[in-house]
Amino acid sequence: MGTRCDIYIEEADESFVGVQCFYDGYPEHMLPELDFCGYKMLRDYIIVAGSKGGIRLFYPSKGQTEFAGALPYYVYDPHSKNNDADFIYVMKNNGKVSWKERTDISWKTI
Secondary structure, three states, X not given: OOOOEEEEEEOOOOOEEEEEEOOOXXXXXXXXXXXXXXXXXXXXXXXXXXXXXXXXXXXXXXXXXXXXXXXXXXXXXXXXXXXXXXXXXXXXXXXXEEEEEOOOOOOEEO
């Protein structure tokens, strides 16, 4: 069984767009994969994934990313209290990643 996360990018106007990822959302997996992507590649993944209902498997460093194959679905607020993902990741437009567990109050930045 996977651990779900939300993956966002920060847009130039400080808004956010993201998708849900349904597999292996733990930081020890996600942080290296987000670092591998960088901002532009991650933005491309999010645009495609949102149009396909999210990401089922996120493993771009091995070329094994799969999309959910459902109706289009994007998320827009990483600060929402209604979030049901286990972890939340935000790639800032400067390329830095902030993340937290859903129940945490403060964000970690790498």
